[in-house]
Amino acid sequence: MPNAGALLAEIYRLAGARDWAAVEARCHPEFTIVEPASLPYGGEWKSRDALQRVAAAMYGSWASAKVEIHEVTGGKDWGVVVLSLTMTSKRTGRSLTQTICEAGRFEDGLLKELRIHYFDTAEVAAEV
Template sequence: MTHEDGMQARQRIGVEWSKSRPDAEGVDLAVDRMIPIRQVLERFYAAEDAYMTAERPKFAPIAAILHSECLLRQPAALPYGGEWRGHAGFERWMRAFRETWSSLSVQNARIFQGEDEAVVFSRSHVQAVARATGRRADWLLLQQVVFRDGLILRLEPFHWDTAAILPALSASGAAPNAAAPSENEP
């Protein structure tokens, strides 16, 4: 992404940055001024919901909210577990996620922002229906979301209990015993 592209993205979603510094992993984090990151996350959740419910899902609205170097980390125990990098990787994850769940509802999302304005936590209750079995699952979810240039750079969801999610995915109602790939690189 060029500097001009980053500026346009920030203007498009209403985020302004005035200073930056690297985090422990060397990621350059903007820290001085941000206008409201909640809107970015709400747009992401709405785009994710639209993708899940569309007859012919479109990834472009999601890609518009993601940094080109984005990284999503999902627990290896889930069918779509592993690391998903860049727009191509994230799109592959969305397809795998959509193949797993026929519906998804993120409810009661609460967003917590600390001193470092480029990192927020989102706590929510997720309800989903497994595509293969029609069984419902619900779980608590905490996500760490890191932003760069007004876009989502890193998403790291922490599912309260992945073992409680898995029975919905199995015809027998028992947790499937499948190893997930550890990395899903483009």
């Protein structure tokens, strides 16, 4: 079985292509994504379609948002994606870029949890 980094990279590729059925097929039935609680789309999102729902909520919070994946790495159970997210505020028109690390844990080859770590959630929350 591929390592968790390779599995996570495939899920991100599919999510980028908006192939949500394929993303869901790679998520555990008890999948949970955790966004920082201080953000409007923060908290725990559960079920196989959670990644699609949180992506819609996050992108919908901004006038525009662009993801640039820098690197994906992983071991047996955990994978980490390092990315930049450039967001433009609907409220102020200001653009900001944050480095984000997204840590995914796999169980039986399926993504069971994804934890999102922003560099500065206060800056992001102030612009939403």
